[in-house]
Amino acid sequence: MNGNYGWGLPIQASTFAKEIDLGIYAIHGIMFAIFILWSVFFVYLLVRYRARPGVPSEHWETGTLQSMIPDLIVLGIEICLILFYALPAWSRIKMTVPPEGKSNVVEIVAEQFAWTVHYPGADAKFGRSNAALVDAQNPAGLDAADDAGKDDVVTVNELHIPLGKPTVVYLSSKDVIHSLFIPEFRVKQDAMPGMKIPVWFEPTLTGKFEIGCAQLCGIAHSIMRADVFVHTPEEYEKWLAAQHPQTQPY
Ligand SMILES: [Cu+2]
Structure with a gap:
């Protein structure tokens, strides 16, 4: 990197x-x-x-x-x-945000001091989430009662995306203002509590890139970082299939 x-x-x-x-x-x-x-x-x-x-x-x-x-x-x-x-x-x-039907859509929630990424899974539908359900096993607070969330995947401080199509991120924050910064993609967008802000990019290279927080957000701001893994579409499907859906016990 x-x-x-x-x-x-x-x-x-x-x-x-x-x-x-x-x-x-x-x-x-x-x-x-x-x-x-x-x-x-x-x-x-x-x-x-x-x-x-x-x-x-x-x-x-x-x-x-x-x-x-x-x-x-x-x-x-x-x-x-x-x-x-x-x-x-x-x-x-x-x-101009690319249409969701032709994009890879994820939600990213920033917090002091981590990035939680929520993927909708094979059904392309995000399961309902509730802040009261957040714990170490369920960082996105997914509600197990919602069928749309059964195949959802959640990663912390890792964003996995496929090459060859745009990724649309719905960005929000649990606490203070953070900023999603991916230097190699030339992307920087504030994450605001109470708002879901769309930000998009289409990678042109596979590999590992860095996410940093670009808004001073507290004592551990400088270590609030994560990695982006850009996979080929086949590798991405393999990666997604190998993840444990987050609302299943594992
Ligand atoms: Cu931050």
């Missing part, structure tokens, strides 16, 4: 990772160019207008439109970034 991180950005392992990185590179590239231009101009001014004996200082009125040209150019670039990059990317990635 350490191989996924280096001096630059982590490897790109989701369909929209390239598009997110384009924004990061564009903003940093433009900022770097502006920094160099301003630095050169600043040094030029220091030399050109240095104090010399017998040469009076020069002074122009500020606030003219001409003096604002550099600011207007920067403003124009920023408006273009928002209109032609940020808004279309936000709309494609954040506002």
Whole structure:
């Protein structure tokens, strides 16, 4: 997993990772160019207008439109970034959730300091859950009386997903605000108590990736981490079939 991180950005392992990185590179590239231009101009001014004996200082009125040209150019670039990059990317990635019928759907509940993942099982229906039923054997609080939950699977600090289709996560929290952060997928979404927020991604690589909590959430925030395992579809089916349904005694 350490191989996924280096001096630059982590490897790109989701369909929209390239598009997110384009924004990061564009903003940093433009900022770097502006920094160099301003630095050169600043040094030029220091030399050109240095104090010399017998040469009076020069002074122009500020606030003219001409003096604002550099600011207007920067403003124009920023408006273009928002209109032609940020808004279309936000709309494609954040506002459009793939249809559930064509996706792998899971629920993730964050808590101090773990991630509980609830898979609907073969019937694709989530069983009823109740916070009062949560214990060490039943971390998702599944209600054994609900037939839809009989084949459900629950994992703690492990998310298993298949390659080749989007995964839609319904994200919530049991206690405080946490944030689901999967750097290689370029996914970061706050988990809010009382809300179920959809967040989606489609992996492009099999392997093991890291989940971290990106919202300071208490004393053990720094160790609130988990792993994502991206399987081939066949491996994923095998993995799912090998799990004990959570409402059966085992
Ligand atoms: Cu947290």
